[in-house]
Amino acid sequence: MIEKTCQTFVSDCHIRAAAELINHAWDPVVLSALRLGPTRRNALLGRIGGISDKVLTQSLQRLSAGGLVTRLSTGDQIPRRKGAVYQLSSLGESFANGPLAQLAQWAADNQADLVGPSS
Amino acid sequence: MIEKTCQTFVSDCHIRAAAELINHAWDPVVLSALRLGPTRRNALLGRIGGISDKVLTQSLQRLSAGGLVTRLSTGDQIPRRKGAVYQLSSLGESFANGPLAQLAQWAADNQADLVGPSS
DNA sequence: TCGCATTCCTACCAATCGGTAGGAACGGCT
DNA sequence: AGCCGTTCCTACCGATTGGTAGGAATGCGA
Known part of the structure; x- marks a missing residue:
């Protein structure tokens, strides 16, 4: 899907790659929440x-598969463990502290001008 | 939806407001394409x-309703005109040139580390 | 006046997303 | 051993998204 669309509009095809990281409603929120630490x-x-519950699980799986989030199994790799901890990978950190933080900052600055669908 | 979720995680609830602007797959692409001018x-x-065709129309309507894009009817306000031109509003420009550009830049820089679902 | 391109709308359709409900595997506690 | 909290899965559901197809309204040029 990406490869095909990149034949035109080459300079900004990266937007689509980045957009896929935040295309799911809760993913940016989860990433932001993880900025506070593991x-x-x-x-x-x-x-x-x-x-x-389900959406958070799916979001974490997606972000883990994308390499933005790392799952720290406190003991071994067996799933359904109690003490599992999630944290941002270095890639995820650079994303959350970079463009994502900018996004939030911009939204905060332009809050008054934003016409949300629910306001 | 936003108001309710803002009771917790207050500092970053702006992320959700901003995320709604890019929750639709093509909206960021359209905004980027409009950076080249009307x-x-x-x-x-x-x-x-x-x-x-349909998705572009819907995207432009959404972005217009959100105040990010302005429709310049070359003559009057009648829809289905031939010479209709779309351009970024000042709000849309600050969004496209700010966080959106940062997003694209980050994706370009970290292209090698991104594991897209289609690659 | 007759096409023709452009803009936009209206069905449909498949796929996906987020939500609820229920349950299974595992660890900790008593 | 028994119970509970935590993590995660599955099955279902409603709503939304993006795609295709077809058509209506407008403006332009032949």
Whole structure:
């Protein structure tokens, strides 16, 4: 999908690559929440208000597969462990502290001018 | 939806507001394409490869409703005019040249480390 | 006046996303 | 051993997204 669209509009085809990282509603929020440091799943559920159990799991899986988030199994690699901890990878950190932080900053600055669908 | 989730994780709830602007796959691409200047609909269709007619229309409507894009009716306000031209509003320009450009830049810099779903 | 390109809309359709509900595997505690 | 909290999965559901196809309205040129 990406390769094909890159034949035109070459200079900005990176936008599509980056957009896929944040195309899911909760992914940016999860990444932002992880900026506060390594966090357990359940702590994320509480810190992020309104996210459902399943979606958080899927989001973490997506972000892990994309290399933005690392799962620290406290003991071994067996899933469904209790003490699993998620943290930003170096790539995820550069993303969350870079463009994502800029995005949030811009939204904060232009809050008054934003016409959200729910306001 | 936003108001409720903002009760927790307040400092970064702006991320959700900003995320809604780019939650649709093609919106960031359209905004990027408009950075090159006021463009007619059909020119956008050609410049952006792979986007469908309907989706571009919807994207432009969304972005216009959000105040990021302005539609310049060459003559009057009647829709379905031939010479309609779209351009970034000042808000859209600050968004496209700010966080969106940063996003693209980051994606270009980290291109090698990105594991896209289609690669 | 007759096409023709352009803009935009309206069905449909498949795929996906987020949500709820229920349950399974694992660890910790008593 | 028994119970509970945590992590994660599955099955279903409604809503939304993006795509295709077809058509309507407008303006332009032959």
